Structure formats: structure tokens, C-alpha cells
Amino acid sequence: MSELCPPIAAPLCDVTTERLILSRFDRDVLDELAVVFENREVWQFPYGKGMSRDETARFLDAQIQHWEDFGFGCWMARTRNDEFLIGYLGLSIPTFLPEILPAVEVGWRLAPTAWGNGYATEGATAALDAAFGSLGLDSVCSLPQSDNPRSERVAERLGMRLIRRVTVPPDERRGEVVVSHFEIKRDQWIARRASEDRREPRR
Numbered sequence: 752m753s754e755l756c757p758p759i760a761a762p763l764c765d766v767t768t769e770r771l772i773l774s775r776f777d778r779d780v781l782d783e784l785a786v787v788f789e790n791r792e793v794w795q796f797p798y799g800k801g802m803s804r805d806e807t808a809r810f811l812d813a814q815i816q817h818w819e820d821f822g823f824g825c826w827m828a829r830t831r832n833d834e835f836l837i838g839y840l841g842l843s844i845p846t847f848l849p850e851i852l853p854a855v856e857v858g859w860r861l862a863p864t865a866w867g868n869g870y871a872t873e874g875a876t877a878a879l880d881a882a883f884g885s886l887g888l889d890s891v892c893s894l895p896q897s898d899n900p901r902s903e904r905v906a907e908r909l910g911m912r913l914i915r916r917v918t919v920p921p922d923e924r925r926g927e928v929v930v931s932h933f934e935i936k937r938d939q940w941i942a943r944r945a946s947e948d949r950r951e952p953r954r
């Protein structure tokens with residue numbers, strides 16, 4: 752697997768943030784996830800349409816396999832106040848862009864009802880804390896589609912740096928897409944988090 756993924760020091764754990772419960776995918780979530788994924792807006796990028804229940808089941812199988820193979824993956828995300836499933840975010844291997852492997856990507860996908868609250872940034876912050884903390888990675892990328900400004904803005908809010916735009920060839924499920932290759936290094940993330948701590952008001 753080392754050609755796909757840099758070595759990790761420890762597996763990824765479940766995390767609770769200020770407003771989110773972030774946990775490893777399990778098969779019991781299929782009914783809830785299918786409701787989120789049938790929405791076209793959730794899969795506008797890259798498929799331009801929502802997923803069927805069968806497609807969602809295959810997505811879930813792939814996520815569970817990713818966790819088993821690599822010791823990390825995307826978390827399903829629930830809001831703490833009502834435990835409602837709002838989507839997923841976290842770490843994965845960007846196999847659709849072989850030229851940058853081995854690599855780990857931080858990504859996000861939420862139901863439209865959850866947009867505009869900062870949840871993606873909050874959850875991705877927890878993912879980067881873990882990536883550079885317990886997993887011990889040196890760098891993490893993000894690859895939002897270049898025509899998806901909302902997603903690009905999450906990468907920018909995290910302090911990730913745009914390296915280049917790159918064309919990804921079509922596959923059996925989607926056409927050619929252009930993605931924005933963002934990256935952040937461990938020392939940059941640690942410095943950013945330290946400066947955020949200094950800005951926190953004293954209680």
C-alpha cells in the first residue's frame with residue numbers, strides 16, 4: 752500500500768468537536784446516508800446527479816474497505832445537538848490523481864441543509880489536527896473541483912495553499928474535471944493552530 756499512502760504512526764480515531772460527532776463509517780448508516788446522497792446538490796461535483804440506494808451501498812462498502820486497508824478514512828458527520836447525519840468529511844487517498852501519490856487528501860460532502868454553518872471547516876480542522884498529530888503525516892492535500900467555489904473556500908479557510916489546477920481524465924462515471932490542488936504542510940498547520948490559540952479570547 753505504500754505506493755498509495757505515506758506511512759501513518761497510528762490509526763485515526765473517532766472525534767467529537769464543538770458541534771459535530773465524527774465517526775468511522777459502519778453499514779448501519781445506509782438508510783440515513785441514502786437520504787443525504789439522493790440529493791443532486793450533494794453529488795453535483797463530480798456526477799451532476801444524486802446517488803441511488805445501490806450506489807450509496809457501494810460507496811459505503813468502499814469507505815469501510817478504505818478504513819480496513821489504511822487505518823483511516825472519512826468520518827460520517829452528525830450534528831451533536833440532534834445526532835442528525837449531515838454527510839461525511841475526513842481523510843482519504845486521492846487515487847483519481849495517481850501522479851500525486853502517495854498522498855492523503857482532506858475532503859468534505861454535506862447535505863445542503865447543513866451548509867453555511869462552518870461545519871465543513873470545523874470537521875476538516877479536526878481531520879488535519881489528527882493527520883498532523885496522531886497519524887504523523889508531513890503534508891495533506893485537498894482537491895476541490897475548480898468550478899466548485901464553496902469547496903475551494905473551505906480549503907482556503909483552512910489555510911491551504913493552491914499549488915496548481917490539474918485536469919483529471921474522465922472515468923466510467925463522470926466526464927473530465929479540473930481540480931484545484933491545495934496543500935498544507937505540518938509546520939504550516941501547527942503554526943496556524945498556535946496563532947488561532949493566541950487569538951482566542953481569555954475566559
Ligand SMILES: CC(C)(COP(=O)(O)OP(=O)(O)OC[C@H]1O[C@@H](n2cnc3c(N)ncnc32)[C@H](O)[C@@H]1OP(=O)(O)O)[C@@H](O)C(=O)NCCC(=O)NCCS
Binds near residue numbers: 859873908
Ligand atoms: C463544499 C461544502 C462542504 C461547503 O460547505 P459550507 O457550509 O459552505 O462550508 P463551511 O462548513 O466551511 O461553512 C462556511 C460558511 O458558513 C458560514 N458560517 C456560519 N456560521 C459559521 C460558524 N459558526 N463558523 C464558521 N462559519 C460559519 C461562513 O460564513 C461560510 O459562509 P460563506 O461561504 O457564505 O462565507 C458544501 O457546499 C457541500 O457539501 N457541497 C456538496 C459536496 C461537495 O461539493 N463537496 C466537495 C467536492 S469537490
